[in-house]
Amino acid sequence: MWHFFSPKIFYGEGALAALENINGKKCFIVTDNIIKELGFLKILTDILEKYGKEFSVFKDVIPDPHEEDVMKGKDECNKYKPDLIIALGGGSVMDTAKVIWAMYEYPNYTIDNINFNNPELFNFANKAKFIAIPSTSGTGSEATWAAIISQDVNNVWRKGSFAHESLVPTYAILDPVFPKGMPPKLTVDTAFDALSHALEGYISAWKNEFSNALIPKAIELIFKYLPIAYKDGDNLEARDYLHQAATMAGIAFSNSQVHIVHAMGHSFAAVFPTPHGSLVGLFLTYVLKYCLNAPGDTNESILLYSGLAKKLGWAKWEDDDKKSANKVVEKVIELQKLVNFTSNLKDLGIKREDFEEKLSTLIALCYQDPSGAMAPRSPTKDDFSRLYTYAYDGKDIDF
Ligand SMILES: [Fe+2]
Structure with missing residues (x-):
C-alpha cells in the first residue's frame, strides 16, 4: 500500500x-x-x-x-x-x-x-x-x-x-x-525552489507514479514561464502558470520527498541566513551531477533523468541515457543564466574564511536534516565537504 x-x-x-x-x-x-x-x-x-x-x-x-x-x-x-x-x-x-x-x-x-x-x-x-x-x-x-x-x-x-x-x-x-x-529576484528564487522540489522529487526514495506524473509538467511550466515572469512581472498568464507549477511540484515532493539539495540548503541557512530558494537553486546543479555520477553507468538517476529529458524534448529518444540525463543539468544551468541566478556561494558574498570555519558544522547539520534520508546516493562526510566546497567555488562536480 x-x-x-x-x-x-x-x-x-x-x-x-x-x-x-x-x-x-x-x-x-x-x-x-x-x-x-x-x-x-x-x-x-x-x-x-x-x-x-x-x-x-x-x-x-x-x-x-x-x-x-x-x-x-x-x-x-x-x-x-x-x-x-x-x-x-x-x-x-x-x-x-x-x-x-x-x-x-x-x-x-x-x-x-x-x-x-x-x-x-x-x-x-x-x-x-x-x-x-x-x-x-x-x-x-x-x-x-x-x-x-x-x-x-x-x-x-x-x-x-x-x-x-x-x-x-x-x-x-x-x-x-x-x-x-513579486519583484524579479524573489520570482526567480522561489521558482528555483519549486524546480528543486520537482527535480529532487523525481529521483528520491519515495518517488511514485503520481508524483512522477506531475513533475514533468511542473518543470515544463517553470522553464516556459519563469523567463517571461522575470522580464514582465505583470504578465498574469505567466504568473498563473508558475503558481500552478509550484503547487504541482509541492504536491509531488510532499509525497515523494526532497533530499540532498534541501538538506544542504536548510543547513547552510542555519549558519548563513540566506533565502531558501537562492540556496536550493544554487546547490541543485551540483547535487544532481553528484547523483548522476553514482557508481554504475546506468544508475537509476541516470535512467530517470534520461527519460525526463526525452519527455521534455531536451534529448532525442535514441540518445544515450547518460548524455540525455546530463542534459537536465545543462538545461538548469541555462535557465540560471537566463534569469541571472547566482550559481556559487562565493558570488553570494560568503567570505571564504567564514565558510571554511563553519564547514564541519554544515556537514553535521546535513546529517541531522531528515530530508537527506531520501537521497538516491548517500553522501559521506567527505562528499558533503566537497559538494559544499565545489558549490562555493562554482566548480564542476567530478566525483
Ligand atoms: Fe524548498
Missing part, C-alpha cells in the same frame, strides 16, 4: 471567490507585515467581508519562523476560536499556520508532538479547516504535510521539519493576483 495526499485546489484568476462556498464564519488569518503593506491582506479581508465572514489577523510571522514566535500565534488563535484558519503569504506564513492549526486542535501539545509517529493526529481538523493562499510561487507549502520551524539547538537555529499527513491543508487557493506583486 502507498498513499498520495493533496489539498482541494482552486486556481486561476479570481480563485479567491472560492471562499464564498467554504463553510465557516470565523476566520483566523495568519500573515506577515509585508503582505499587509503590499495591500494583499486587504484584498483578502475585502472578500471575506463581502461573503459575510468575520476575521482576526495575526500578522507577526517572521521569515524562517522560530518556535517562540509561532507560539504567540497559537495563543491568539486559541483565544479567538475560529472555524477557518487562513494562511496568506509565503512558506514561512503557511508553515507557521500549520503548527497553529495543530495546536488549536490539541492545545496541550508542544511543537515536538507534531510528528508522523503520533497516531492522535489522524483525528484532526475537527475545530477548524485550513486554507492556504500562497503569495509566492515556490515553497509548495500549500500542498505539503510538513512545517519547517527553527529551534534553538546549542545556540544554532536549526530548521526542524514538523510533519504529519494530517497537516496537508484542507484547501489551497492559487490566485495569481498575489505572486504578481
